[in-house]
Amino acid sequence: MLIHPWDAPLDDTEWQTWLAAHDFGQLAVNGLPGEPPFVQPLHFAYDADRGEAVTHLARPNPLWPALEADPRVLLSVVDDYVYVPGPWQAAPTCPSENGVPTSFYAAVQLRCTAHVVDDPAEKADLLNRQLGHFQPDGGSSRAAPGEAPYGRLLSGIRGLRLEVTEVRAKFKYAGKKPEEIRNRIGAQLARRDGPGDRAARDHLVRRQGT
Numbered sequence: 001m002l003i004h005p006w007d008a009p010l011d012d013t014e015w016q017t018w019l020a021a022h023d024f025g026q027l028a029v030n031g032l033p034g035e036p037p038f039v040q041p042l043h044f045a046y047d048a049d050r051g052e053a054v055t056h057l058a059r060p061n062p063l064w065p066a067l068e069a070d071p072r073v074l075l076s077v078v079d080d081y082v083y084v085p086g087p088w089q090a091a092p093t094c095p096s097e098n099g100v101p102t103s104f105y106a107a108v109q110l111r112c113t114a115h116v117v118d119d120p121a122e123k124a125d126l127l128n129r130q131l132g133h134f135q136p137d138g139g140s141s142r143a144a145p146g147e148a149p150y151g152r153l154l155s156g157i158r159g160l161r162l163e164v165t166e167v168r169a170k171f172k173y174a175g176k177k178p179e180e181i182r183n184r185i186g187a188q189l190a191r192r193d194g195p196g197d198r199a200a201r202d203h204l205v206r207r208q209g210t
Helices: 012-020 064-069 120-134 151-156 179-192 197-206
Strands: 024-029 038-043 045-047 052-058 072-084 102-117 157-172
Touching: 012 102, 012 157, 038 052, 045 120, 052 102, 052 120, 064 102, 072 197, 102 120, 102 197, 120 151, 120 157, 151 157, 179 197
Parallel strands: none
Antiparallel strands: 024 038, 024 072, 045 052, 052 157, 072 102, 102 157
């Protein structure tokens, strides 16, 4: 992922705050020799204090042999994306039809070392950490080996601890454009008010002048 200086996060707090509210991504696992990579959509819980993300997958998932052969993986999260028509970006001295269209988006990529979790007690702890993230107000039983309702289901999954070794983040929201064009894009996003437009405009305004 190319990250220009004007698209880089302002600081670690920016991408960590964004990631805390975006807990669904794609896990990319290197394929076995001669095979393409595996890309697995999944929910995960990111723990900034521990520097890891936790998740789980069904035991029959075909990615396990590749993951065990090479535990280096990439967890990719992309959201708040919109299409920006060319006329919105046109320079004041050019005809609007000559403007260049682009995409706005936020993205965080976590390069990780994957640790497979098969011990029943460790899997239960991992699942409870996920429940604590996704259901902080409770409402579900806790997982415990040999205990209903989830104990008998533990054998059907394998847990994953994704130890983060590198973070790459990008907030592509007209960071290099002059204020006049950014204001125009912001106004057009507010007027269009389609899927993703409000979140994209919020990023545009928040990063204005940085």
